[in-house]
Structure formats: structure tokens, C-alpha cells
Amino acid sequence: MTQMAERERVKARIRLLVARTVENGCTEAEALAAAEMVGRLLHQFALTMDEVTLRESACVQRRIAWPTTRRRPVDGCVPALARFCDCKVWIDRQQGAAAYIFFGMAEDVELVAYLYEIILRGIQGATKDFRAARPELKGGALVSAQRRYQTGMAARLAERLEALRQMRHTEFRQQHARGGALILVKDQAVEAAFRATAVRLVSTRRGMVRADDAYHQGYAAGEGINLNRPLRRQDRDRIR
Incomplete structure (x- = not known):
């Protein structure tokens, strides 16, 4: 897998994690765990949320x-x-x-x-x-x-x-x-x-x-x- 393909895969994973909220049916513990994982992935791959969500804009x-x-x-x-x-x-x-x-x-x-x-x-x-x-x-x-x-x-x-x-x-x-x-x-x-x-x-x-x-x-x-x-x-x- 190329570096670019890997980054796109990570962005897709982050978008899924961001959707794991209490409003969407998750428990507070699940939502908190998802938020922590988002932070780790952003730091590990030197990403920003702007870059992650931009491609999803219609x-x-x-x-x-x-x-x-x-x-x-x-x-x-x-x-x-x-x-x-x-x-x-x-x-x-x-x-x-x-x-x-x-x-x-x-x-x-x-x-x-x-x-x-x-x-x-x-x-x-x-x-x-x-x-x-x-x-x-x-x-x-x-x-x-x-x-x-x-x-x-x-x-x-x-x-x-x-x-x-x-x-x-x-x-x-x-x-x-x-x-x-x-x-x-x-x-x-x-x-x-x-x-x-x-x-x-x-x-x-x-x-x-x-x-x-x-x-x-x-x-x-x-x-x-x-x-x-x-x-x-x-x-x-x-x-x-």
C-alpha cells in the first residue's frame, strides 16, 4: 500500500470514529474512546481535521x-x-x-x-x-x-x-x-x-x-x- 493510499485509509477511519457519538447511539465510554483514537491517529499521521473532512464536502x-x-x-x-x-x-x-x-x-x-x-x-x-x-x-x-x-x-x-x-x-x-x-x-x-x-x-x-x-x-x-x-x-x- 502506498503512503498516499495509507493516509486515505486512515482519513476514512477517522471519519468513522468521529461519527461515534452519544447522539448517534454510542455510550459515553465508547464516544470518549473514539475521540482519543482520533487524536492519536491525527498525531501519528500528521493530519488535521480540515484535511480529513475536506474531501467529504459536497x-x-x-x-x-x-x-x-x-x-x-x-x-x-x-x-x-x-x-x-x-x-x-x-x-x-x-x-x-x-x-x-x-x-x-x-x-x-x-x-x-x-x-x-x-x-x-x-x-x-x-x-x-x-x-x-x-x-x-x-x-x-x-x-x-x-x-x-x-x-x-x-x-x-x-x-x-x-x-x-x-x-x-x-x-x-x-x-x-x-x-x-x-x-x-x-x-x-x-x-x-x-x-x-x-x-x-x-x-x-x-x-x-x-x-x-x-x-x-x-x-x-x-x-x-x-x-x-x-x-x-x-x-x-x-x-x-
Whole structure:
């Protein structure tokens, strides 16, 4: 038996021992003995409970519908948002409708939906301010400048999400002796669950946008959206 196979066998045994509780019908003595064995196995094999239970976490999908079937500037930061939340994302088009499908562990998919709403509202609010500050723009010129502004915002938000993801992983590795292993285990768990689906991802090309004054103003505005807000109970309830 390989070392990896042995560790997986031990993890499975620990999960069974953790389930031996008074609530599940064990006596207090049996539950205590099981808890002591869990402690010994964790120490012997240098494991953490996070690593033991991570592979058991179920992956889910979250559908976020588009208002139309046309692409929008916010698309520019969606891949980075998915990576930040350790999720996969693809575009689903059916019966004249389009939507993002986010795939990952339940708590990560919930977070990605929350942050997507924060980003979308932030872009919409900043765009209103941009339009109000440029009364000289009318018709097609206004639509074009507004799109470049929003594209600049999305570009900056994508950069910030990538940087925050890297920072979070670095801090996690520093705070946990097996932090790198836990990140790898989580990635592998999501990949394994995703391979079990019938979805096959393909990349798409995005058009070029001229980086003019409107774009740079949007890029600067992308710094103002708060991406660090905690996911509180009232926030979770609001986005369901």
C-alpha cells in the first residue's frame, strides 16, 4: 500500500470514529474512546481535521442569470472571481437565456454569489456617477464610453481578486503547517467532483477595448469596491 493510499485509509477511519457519538447511539465510554483514537491517529499521521473532512464536502452549482444574452463588461472579472472563491465557472445558454454556472463547495459558491452581487452593484453605482459627470456625452458616444469605463473597472477588480487570492493562500500556508497540502486537497476535491459531471469547459476570446480616459477612470474606480466584507448571516439571507 502506498503512503498516499495509507493516509486515505486512515482519513476514512477517522471519519468513522468521529461519527461515534452519544447522539448517534454510542455510550459515553465508547464516544470518549473514539475521540482519543482520533487524536492519536491525527498525531501519528500528521493530519488535521480540515484535511480529513475536506474531501467529504459536497460540491454544488449556483446559477446566476444574465439580464440579456449579450456579454457585459462585468464578464472581465468573473473568471478571477471564481478562482478567488475556489470555484469553476462557465456560461450556460439555453432557450434564448444565458447564465453563469458556478461550481464548487457549498460555502464557496455562496461566497461567489455574494461577491458577484457586490461587484455588479458597485459597477452599476459607479457607472451612474460616471454618466452624471459626463453630460457632454450623448447617444452612441455615451454608450461606448460607458462600456470602456465598466471594462476598466472589471479589469482592476480582476487584478485585485487575483492578488487577494494569492495573499490568502500565502497567509494560510504561514498559519498552518500543512496549509499548502490543504489547499491542494481542496483543489483536487473540486476537480474530482467536476470530472464526475458531464460539463466540458472551453475558453472564449474577448474583444479588445481601447484604453482611453474613460477606461482609466473605470480602472481607478475599481479600487473603490470593498471585496473584504465578511459574509454575515443577513448577507447570506439577502442573496438567496
